[in-house]
């Protein structure tokens with residue numbers, strides 16, 4: 001029996017991430033084969049039976065759970081494929097995912113599902129076909145995860161500055177990736193600023209908006225004396241998106257990729273359960289920069305604000321106290 005995403009079972013100590021606990025309900029359920037459609041009506045079959053090099057699809061199992069998209073495993077005589085479909089949106093979301101997975105795959109560092117094909121469904125909606133990875137029973141070795149993540153950060157370079165070729169989403173919140181040459185400007189405008197504006201628009205929270213903007217305008221001293229290079233980031237690295245393959249090699253999935261300051265990768269660390277051996281291995285490859293500790297909360301802030309915008313006021317006080325602490329520390 002395939003143990004999909006068993007890695008997620010290890011995150012239940014992470015209380016603040018309870019909204020994600022629906023993931024625990026992921027189950028494999030068998031589903032009858034779809035009625036055979038003419039090849040040109042089903043672009044998924046068509047791709048698997050041509051470029052996918054299969055001559056026969058032997059089984060389609062849905063990987064249930066009712067997350068945002070429908071997920072299926074296609075078993076064929078040329079191996080298995082992982083397919084996600086969404087009946088109500090165009091291909092742009094899956095294109096963003098494929099570009100992110102592809103960029104991480106190209107670094108040949110940490111294992112990610114290799115993306116194969118994205119396209120529209122003739123009935124409306126869209127699909128993505130990717131490599132099917134059989135997940136192992138353990139969460140994988142933390143020090144190997146730390147080392148490989150650092151290797152990905154080191155290998156994933158950008159010549160266009162900070163950003164990404166497409167916008168993507170963080171949870172279901174849009175994440176703007178307009179190329180920007182200055183990291184402080186990028187993080188202030190497209191990360192913190194975007195979430196603050198959203199909180200203002202959807203909750204009328206002018207208090208967090210104004211204080212947050214004051215922090216954004218005054219945060220430059222936190223970055224003194226360091227050189228910030230754009231690194232390829234997974235962008236949403238928490239335990240739900242970390243697993244391991246059958247050999248115990250770490251696998252990361254469902255990214256919200258962009259090129260950014262490597263330290264921003266730890267913005268979800270309050271839900272990732274990274275231990276000492278993870279960080280030791282990471283910093284052996286990507287040495288810790290001066291001021292790392294004082295920027296740490298600034299990178300958590302983006303994700304706390306996003307959780308506030310997604311899940312409501314339970315996260316407001318965490319975000320607000322980070323902002324208040326910085327305003328006090330920066331004396332602004």
Ligand SMILES: *[C@@H]1O[C@H](CO)[C@@H](O)[C@H](O)[C@H]1NC(C)=O
Nearest residue numbers: 068069070085086087088089
């Ligand atoms: C498709 O995507 C939209 C927008 O992200 C989401 O609200 C919807 O639940 C998804 N549904 C399915 C079944 O594909």
Ligand SMILES: *[C@@H]1O[C@H](CO)[C@@H](O)[C@H](O)[C@H]1NC(C)=O
Nearest residue numbers: 140141142143144145277281
């Ligand atoms: C994890 O990997 C490191 C380095 O490869 C090794 O030294 C360590 O023993 C491993 N830990 C476990 C728990 O397997």
Ligand SMILES: *[C@@H]1O[C@H](CO)[C@@H](O)[C@H](O)[C@H]1NC(C)=O
Nearest residue numbers: 023067170171236240241254
């Ligand atoms: C990865 O994290 C996002 C939340 O940010 C979640 O929607 C998605 O389901 C997670 N992926 C897996 C495989 O659990």
